[in-house]
Structures are given as structure tokens and as C-alpha cells.
Amino acid sequence: MSSLAPVNTVAHPASYQARLDARNGVATGPTANVAPGHVQGNLAILPKDMADEFLRFCLRNPKPCPILAVSEPGDPSLPELGVDIDIRTDIPRYRVWQDGVLVDEPTDVRSVWRDDLVSFLIGCSFSFEEAILDNGLPVRHIEQGCNVPMYRTSVPTQAAGRFHGPLVVSMRPLKPADAIRAIQVTSRFPSVHGAPVHFGDPAAIGIQDINRPDYGDAVEIRPGEVPVFWACGVTPQSVVAAVKPSFCITHAPGHMLVTDLINSRVAAL
Incomplete structure (x- = not known):
């Protein structure tokens, strides 16, 4: 599911390289001004049995939680946002939560991945910084x-x-x-x-x-x-701390997924 119109996404050298750098452990820091011109996304991954409720939460709170895409359960790809995306590896740093407690900040979450997990990509203000500059x-x-x-x-x-x-x-x-x-x-x-x-x-x-x-x-x-x-x-991370789901994965604050989408695509006319 995506809030954006379907497109034939093309891998762009800068955004794809940013994801590869994260995947290979070369990039582990914040992504502000990385691959300028490309949409970046916040991440929340929850078990399928909580996904519908979280989707409703996002729809009721569109300012902090504007949805860019939602994955199928267990599927780490997000083809509407970029070529060859693997949400388990392509963010520089993650956070793993258990019962609302932060237990790890890895650079790769393949070891804790499950077939019932649904990924939510949420718009990031790093995307409009190009226009500010x-x-x-x-x-x-x-x-x-x-x-x-x-x-x-x-x-x-x-x-x-x-x-x-x-x-x-x-x-x-x-x-x-x-x-x-x-x-x-x-x-x-x-x-x-x-x-x-x-x-x-x-x-x-x-x-x-x-x-x-x-x-x-x-x-x-x-x-x-x-x-x-x-x-x-x-x-969503303040929400995780309040709600205390048994398991959740998020991005580390400031460490985003760099997509192949261009910022002008998310600008209102």
C-alpha cells in the first residue's frame, strides 16, 4: 500500500548508493543531506496483528505520520519506493524494541526478522530541506x-x-x-x-x-x-514507549531510508 500514485520507479545512482552503503555497513550515521533531491522515510515495523490499528493511528495523525508505503506481511521489499530495497538492511541504524523497551540499535535486522512483520514508511522532513536550502x-x-x-x-x-x-x-x-x-x-x-x-x-x-x-x-x-x-x-517511537508492544523495529532517529522517489513528486501543486 502506498499513498503515492504508482510509478515505474527507477534506481537513481545517489539514492541506490546510499542504500548500498547502509546495507554494507559503510554508512551508519544520520542521513540529512544524503542523496539530495530524494524522498527519505521514517520506519515502523510491527507484527501483523497490530498493523491495522497502527494504520488507523497514522491516518488519524497525518502531520507526524504521513504514510509513504506499507509492505505485505513478511516482505522486506518496497518496490514502489525504490529498486532492490531491503528494509532489513538499507537503513544506517535501527532500533529494536521489546515490550516498549529499547533493547538494541543494530545496523541490520535480518537476525530478528519474522514472517508476520509489516513495514510502514512514513514521510521525513529531511525531504523538504532541499526546498528550504x-x-x-x-x-x-x-x-x-x-x-x-x-x-x-x-x-x-x-x-x-x-x-x-x-x-x-x-x-x-x-x-x-x-x-x-x-x-x-x-x-x-x-x-x-x-x-x-x-x-x-x-x-x-x-x-x-x-x-x-x-x-x-x-x-x-x-x-x-x-x-x-x-x-x-x-x-511512533514515543507511541511505542507508551503502548509497549511485545516487539517492534524502528529506525534510529535521524537515520532514514533513502528512496528513489524525487522530492518534487511529493510536492503539492
Whole structure:
């Protein structure tokens, strides 16, 4: 299942190489600005008996969980997103959860793969950073060569069955005029989180210390800049911690699947 129109996906050298580098253990770090121009995806893998509930959760929370594709049970390929994708190996780093507890962060999950697992690929804000840069706006974590800062908030998601938990956001600091432009730019990309959900006072959404992100790395906020927050595809990991499914696999925050899809395909006209 995919939220995108079917296409004859073609392997692009940069995106395919990014996946091969992850598969071969060459790339193990965050994927911001990797294969610019290509859509990146967050990952959540759950047993089949929870997949329908999680799908409903995503549909009820399209800002943090815009679905790019859903696999068949036990099938590690996602042909609508790229040639020769193996979701068990093609992300630089994974997280393995048992009963809501993080138990491992491997670079390959073939050893824990099961025939009942369903993969959900969720849009990632790394995809719209190309458009932000093209508009002359800064992306601080790219400038500083680190992971994007991400925060659990006090904003609840809309529950679906067993699934519930707090919204997670990513943050990019911008001057107020640049923030307005960033809102305009990113609102064209609803499949990869779209426009920000908040800017300004972090405490208004329950973030007590902007310099201590829950995931990723802190970045410099310069005089005259305001923090701008986008819904984040790490939200399912806060949900996993709340719901405590017996088994789950996710990406490590900031470590995405690089697809063969082009960013312009997910831009609204």
C-alpha cells in the first residue's frame, strides 16, 4: 500500500548508493543531506496483528505520520519506493524494541526478522530541506554536521485502538522573516510533514529545555532567531514507549531510508 500514485520507479545512482552503503555497513550515521533531491522515510515495523490499528493511528495523525508505503506481511521489499530495497538492511541504524523497551540499535535486522512483520514508511522532513536550502534559508544541523534536534511534546496524538502517545517534533532555528518563508515552502510537502506545527516559545508545547533534545543533537540558536517546530516521524517511537508492544523495529532517529522517489513528486501543486 502506498499513498503515492504508482510509478515505474527507477534506481537513481545517489539514492541506490546510499542504500548500498547502509546495507554494507559503510554508512551508519544520520542521513540529512544524503542523496539530495530524494524522498527519505521514517520506519515502523510491527507484527501483523497490530498493523491495522497502527494504520488507523497514522491516518488519524497525518502531520507526524504521513504514510509513504506499507509492505505485505513478511516482505522486506518496497518496490514502489525504490529498486532492490531491503528494509532489513538499507537503513544506517535501527532500533529494536521489546515490550516498549529499547533493547538494541543494530545496523541490520535480518537476525530478528519474522514472517508476520509489516513495514510502514512514513514521510521525513529531511525531504523538504532541499526546498528550504533552495530558497536561501539555513538548515542549522546541516551547517553544523550533526543530527536534527527532536523533542517529545505535551501535545497528544489522536488515539486509535491501543495506539496513543505524545507528538514528537523536529526543530530548525530561523529568523522570523525566514520562518514565514519556511512555512510557505514546507506547506507544499504534506507527504513529508508539511508546514510547522509551532514556532516560538518551546514551553508552550511542553519542551522545558531547548538545549536538551530527546533525540538527535542540540544546535545553535543565534540572536534574533526563533525555534521552528515540525511534526516528526519519530512520533511512533514515543507511541511505542507508551503502548509497549511485545516487539517492534524502528529506525534510529535521524537515520532514514533513502528512496528513489524525487522530492518534487511529493510536492503539492
